[in-house]
Amino acid sequence: xxxxxxxxxxxxxxxxxxxxxxxxxxxxxxxxxxxxxxxxxxxxxxxxxxxxxxxxxxxxxxxxxxxxxxxxxxxxxxxxxxxxxxxxxxxxxxxxxxxxxxxxxxxxxxxxxxxxxxxxxxxxxxxxxxxxxxxxxxxxxxxxxxxxxxxxxxxxxxxxxxxxxxxxxxxxxxxxxxxxxxxxxxxxxxxxxxxxxxxxxxxxxxxxxxxxxxxxxxxxxxxxxxxxxxxxxxxxxxxxxxxxxxxxxxxxxxxxxxxxxxxxxxxxxxxxxxxxxxxxxxxxxxxxxxxxxxxxxxxxxxxxxxxxxxxxxxxxxxxxxxxxxxxxxxxxxxxxxxxxxxxxxxxxxxxxxxxxxxxxxxxxxxxxxxxxxxxxxxxxxxxxxxxxxxxxxxxxxxxxxxxxxxxxxxxxxxx
Amino acid sequence: xxxxxxxxxxxxxxxxxxxxxxxxxxxxxxxxxxxxxxxxxxxxxxxxxxxxxxxxxxxxxxxxxxxxxxxxxxxxxxxxxxxxxxxxxxxxxxxxxxxxxxxxxxxxxxxxxxxxxxxxxxxxxxxxxxxxxxxxxxxxxxxxxxxxxxxxxxxxxxxxxxxxxxxxxxxxxxxxxxxxxxxxxxxxxxxxxxxxxxxxxxxxxxxxxxxxxxxxxxxxxxxxxxxxxxxxxxxxxxxxxxxxxxxxxxxxxxxxxxxxxxxxxxxxxxxxxxxxxxxxxxxxxxxxxxxxxxxxxxxxxxxxxxxxxxxxxxxxxxxxxxxxxxxxxxxxxxxxxxxxxxxxxxxxxxxxxxxxxxxxxxxxxxxxxxxxxxxxxxxxxxxxxxxxxxxxxxxxxxxxxxxxxxxxxxxxxxx
DNA sequence: AATTAATAATTCAATTGGATTTATTTATTG
DNA sequence: CAATAAATAAATCCAATTGAATTATTAATT
Numbered sequence: 001x002x003x004x005x006x007x008x009x010x011x012x013x014x015x016x017x018x019x020x021x022x023x024x025x026x027x028x029x030x031x032x033x034x035x036x037x038x039x040x041x042x043x044x045x046x047x048x049x050x051x052x053x054x055x056x057x058x059x060x061x062x063x064x065x066x067x068x069x070x071x072x073x074x075x076x077x078x079x080x081x082x083x084x085x086x087x088x089x090x091x092x093x094x095x096x097x098x099x100x101x102x103x104x105x106x107x108x109x110x111x112x113x114x115x116x117x118x119x120x121x122x123x124x125x126x127x128x129x130x131x132x133x134x135x136x137x138x139x140x141x142x143x144x145x146x147x148x149x150x151x152x153x154x155x156x157x158x159x160x161x162x163x164x165x166x167x168x169x170x171x172x173x174x175x176x177x178x179x180x181x182x183x184x185x186x187x188x189x190x191x192x193x194x195x196x197x198x199x200x201x202x203x204x205x206x207x208x209x210x211x212x213x214x215x216x217x218x219x220x221x222x223x224x225x226x227x228x229x230x231x232x233x234x235x236x237x238x239x240x241x242x243x244x245x246x247x248x249x250x251x252x253x254x255x256x257x258x259x260x261x262x263x264x265x266x267x268x269x270x271x272x273x274x275x276x277x278x279x280x281x282x283x284x285x286x287x288x289x290x291x292x293x294x295x296x297x298x299x300x301x302x303x304x305x306x307x308x309x310x311x312x313x314x315x316x317x318x319x320x321x322x323x324x325x326x327x328x329x330x331x332x333x334x335x336x337x338x339x340x341x342x343x344x345x346x347x348x349x350x351x352x353x354x355x356x357x358x359x360x361x362x363x364x365x366x367x368x369x370x371x372x373x374x375x376x377x378x379x380x381x382x383x384x385x386x387x388x389x390x391x392x393x394x395x396x397x398x399x400x401x402x403x404x405x406x407x408x409x410x411x412x413x414x415x
Numbered sequence: 416x417x418x419x420x421x422x423x424x425x426x427x428x429x430x431x432x433x434x435x436x437x438x439x440x441x442x443x444x445x446x447x448x449x450x451x452x453x454x455x456x457x458x459x460x461x462x463x464x465x466x467x468x469x470x471x472x473x474x475x476x477x478x479x480x481x482x483x484x485x486x487x488x489x490x491x492x493x494x495x496x497x498x499x500x501x502x503x504x505x506x507x508x509x510x511x512x513x514x515x516x517x518x519x520x521x522x523x524x525x526x527x528x529x530x531x532x533x534x535x536x537x538x539x540x541x542x543x544x545x546x547x548x549x550x551x552x553x554x555x556x557x558x559x560x561x562x563x564x565x566x567x568x569x570x571x572x573x574x575x576x577x578x579x580x581x582x583x584x585x586x587x588x589x590x591x592x593x594x595x596x597x598x599x600x601x602x603x604x605x606x607x608x609x610x611x612x613x614x615x616x617x618x619x620x621x622x623x624x625x626x627x628x629x630x631x632x633x634x635x636x637x638x639x640x641x642x643x644x645x646x647x648x649x650x651x652x653x654x655x656x657x658x659x660x661x662x663x664x665x666x667x668x669x670x671x672x673x674x675x676x677x678x679x680x681x682x683x684x685x686x687x688x689x690x691x692x693x694x695x696x697x698x699x700x701x702x703x704x705x706x707x708x709x710x711x712x713x714x715x716x717x718x719x720x721x722x723x724x725x726x727x728x729x730x731x732x733x734x735x736x737x738x739x740x741x742x743x744x745x746x747x748x749x750x751x752x753x754x755x756x757x758x759x760x761x762x763x764x765x766x767x768x769x770x771x772x773x774x775x776x777x778x779x780x781x782x783x784x785x786x787x788x789x790x791x792x793x794x795x796x797x798x799x800x801x802x803x804x805x806x807x808x809x810x811x812x813x814x815x816x817x818x819x820x821x822x823x824x825x826x827x828x829x830x
Numbered sequence: 831a832a833t834t835a836a837t838a839a840t841t842c843a844a845t846t847g848g849a850t851t852t853a854t855t856t857a858t859t860g
Numbered sequence: 861c862a863a864t865a866a867a868t869a870a871a872t873c874c875a876a877t878t879g880a881a882t883t884a885t886t887a888a889t890t
Contacts, residue, residue: 022472057437086865263784369678501838502884
């Protein structure tokens, strides 16, 4: 057989990838244990037989794994389910007190430190506001905060802390002006490696991730994630940010900025091109309030302290919704997201109004040929960033990213 | 420890996912074999020791696996490499004749049937043009074409055919008008299941995938893929289509339409909003030629039969480049692609001009805050769709999607 | 030129460890 | 009591690892 001269492939540079490593029994066991835990977490409670069916593992294997997990205290048994033929099944569920994790959200106006349990509930929290963040203050807040919260735990509980996850904005030194910080005050952040600094003063493993990505992760794991395999996520904080979920996993991209969506170009109300973050950010609302002589302080103290600020807030919601709708259409033109999820550092009644307004604005746009995602509210809420941060150590150690092992090739075959 | 009342998680619908299944030895071996083959394919030729280092598997394991693959004829040994201390290493490379695969590209103006070898080279091909496609004709072309090409193979070679992969457009029945088909002639396609029909008449496994996605897959595997872990891909055919590559794997999305990019809204030259496919498609050029009394037939006969059509073609390239540049900026605002790859059913000199024009147009846009991808030419060329189709059976059976096993969690940890 | 040391690729044999298979026990319904 | 299903125990299987041995080469020394 001779080579027909089809189109020649032009030469390309050498590969830049180190593909995934090989597999062996040890890793298989580790993976299967995480899989079992993740399945239980996802479904709330499952019997050994259920897990065997869902994982495709043999009953015996699952039995062994789950006995170990139970012995370690990660799983606990529920009430036997009777009423069906055969031996009653014993649903196993995650033991909420098996693992704790600290989450630090540091923002441009406030910081939160939370202690989260194994099922994603906040068990304790501390809050601090400031005009603008400074490394030393943040560091002091974390160190003393962790000490304070740990004092409320007994020895056994302290041993179960998996680590600390930090959720922080990108490039804090930009936007100093918008935040209202004195010129140069934010420049210190250029030189700071917060993760390393904190890690050197704390006895736990420390993880770090962009704040909006963290919020997105919280939504994936504890919010609407289980119902939507892929979505684009918006978190409206002092600045808006976002995240991307694909195949039920966070996609953070090559530079970690996938789904940053702040710089997305949108058309402003006067037809001018603006960046999304110049419209749909709380600092914009803050400025609008200040211009009208209204004290914006309640915006930062706690999401639940918001009051109805009347007309300026109404205008802000409208402007934001218009911009968000455009951003969602742009995103949907590239990828067929099943949902666009909107959440933010505000009370749920504000969130409802933002989402409804965005739905209304999206309907006004030209949607021909675009597969529009469902536009829905986030289910996690104002603390999503801290919760997402706190979930980093837990996921790194106990759970698995969905669908990464032996993923099926998704082209259908027929013979 | 009492539950602090943090923000309550609102209830969500039950999970819709069946996460990945469990792992066992059999799957581990299957995976490791695919991993070894994929590594060899990616790097061209690697010794057993090289594979051991790159895969993290022990030398012994790799030795056993590679001996099996060699015995099966999938790998063959090259010339020993001397000149360095120690026993000379024997580079193993993919045996191009180990596996063959058919690829069918069916389009709105022409169809191609190719026989591809294990390293992605086209070994034989058939081509047919038509005014518009009809199921019976396509079916006849495939059946007789496969018979014809198989007759040129000996028995041993015939046994090595892995299957047939079809690359076809979405919803052929839309756009009948633009194609110039008589009203209703394309409606038959609504009821047709081409994959099933062909599968029932052929003795090979049959796979099917969107045509632009297939082209994107060919680029990933045989083109620039190894150098760019994520890119957005445009294939300019009679209609423009595209694909998305993330983490060195095709992302086709929930509905399989991820990266369809045809309906992406762009601003036309008179400021009006148009869909990308209404500007940057070859059928547009066809119409421009026809309006000027130039015979457009050479567009369809073979990509290499294109001549310089002069002014109308120049105009088409300019318009297309403007639209493509906008599409790339929109895509880059959502995800941080490392590259935007442009290819099409035209000769490489046209591709070069389109790409250069797109680079120029992109530079004119407002790029503040957007991480712009490199805009580059596809390395595969006009037959990308057929090659991508043909690679479906091969990937399904012998190779692995990159990075799907034991993927590392990508949040850095410090202790 | 012959000899020896060092290095690296490869393979052989024994061991390890986790999943599966098969058989058994337990608890329930009808 | 029969049928059914969950859960477990013991035996078996299988692929990866470990550690030692073999082979082929270069580099240094006599």
